[in-house]
Amino acid sequence: MSQSAGKLIDENGIRTDGRKVDELRPMKLSVGVLSNADGSAYLEQGKNKILAAVYGPREVHPRHLALPDRALLRCRYHMAPFSVEERKSPAPSRRELELSKVIREALEPTIFLEQYPRTSIDLFVEVLQAHGGTRCAGITVASLALADAGIPMRDLVVACASGKVGGKIVLDLNDIEDKEGEADVPVAFMPNLNAITLLQMDGLLTIEEFEKALDIAIEGCRRTYALQKETLKAMYVAIKEGVEEE
């Protein structure tokens, strides 16, 4: 481990993809990219490319799954066969089922499910290209798609990972750092309510290291949140400028 870790961060504190330890990958977000879905969003974060689509609230099929007191939130996280270097079978793997659950549970607290009993909200997160940290990116882009669909939310949810690589606490792990590094801490966060909706840890950290990792992950979330807001607002500004030009 220590041999490969030596290569992950060089003597100047620069990571394999040229970032500093507390630097996020460059991110591009857009909303309303699919016309057939009620809401949609697209994300590019470094080499990650993820599409999210939302349908609903709508009637539940099959009927017997409907809940009498609240809406049913269903989530499908899926990786395209071409999303990784070696072809991935399109059938849902154990990992994808787990991430579907994790993403659903990270977004459930923000939606007013109790206002729409007997309906379902269906969320699809399709990973077109994966390069580490797709669960966090999936949550960030899914929350934008929900806002685009006009589903009432308590707050936007934004996610970011931190971890320990080459003995240092770093922000926003990429694929190599995730696999070779010592620990990975994905965090999903509601910035206005100051509440965490997802917190996982894979690997070994001391309590001090964990606290530092959590702090910088939340800081990363706040930076991404600013971009999320900007993306939603850009939709409206485009229309307004069009009118003023007339």
Next chain:
Amino acid sequence: MPIFYENKQLVTPGDLLAEGDYSAGSNTHKEGNKIYASRLGLVDYMERAVSIVALNAFYFPSVGDLVIGKIAEVNINGWTVDIDAPYSAALQASDVLNRFKPQRDDLSKIFDVGDLILAKIITFDRGRDPLLTVRDPGLGKINRGQIVQITPTKIPRVIGRKGSMITMLKTETGCKIVVGQNGLILVDGEKPEDERLAIRAIHKIEEEAHTSGLTDRVTEMIRSERGAAE
């Protein structure tokens, strides 16, 4: 009682709008004495309340709403109607026929699958799907005209303050216009050109719903297009 944005400013879900003795209007929610946004839209501060005009939303049924629906299914004692909402609506045969007998009356002769109807919601709650009626004058099957679909949150803009916009649209285009609260609008004119003009005007209202002086601009647009056609 501080407020944190200017009137008509754009807010995203989760933004803190106001603190203190305000009541939470549409598309907002209250936690303690703080009011937050729950949808993307333009904030509207009133005397004692805060609300948001959402940029994008779906129709949620409410009792008394006039809606335009499409017959989705003909059942034994009524119809299932798609009203473009999270719930499908029901229309009972006994609402249309005075003495309804399933053995004798063929419901598909009254409304068939695909027919559009204008109806009013008479009951709706958390436990039951909306129930429609076509008993009031003017309600029932739609036989002529064209349908336009817009975001339901922009319906109030199409109607305008005290109906100013809709009155203007009717007089300027010469069309009969019926606005369904679920975002569907029926435009019925003498000539197809009139209908097309009215539809263009409605789309313009939808796109520019959040700008001021809209009624005047739409009037101008209709008049200039009228002038160009003649």
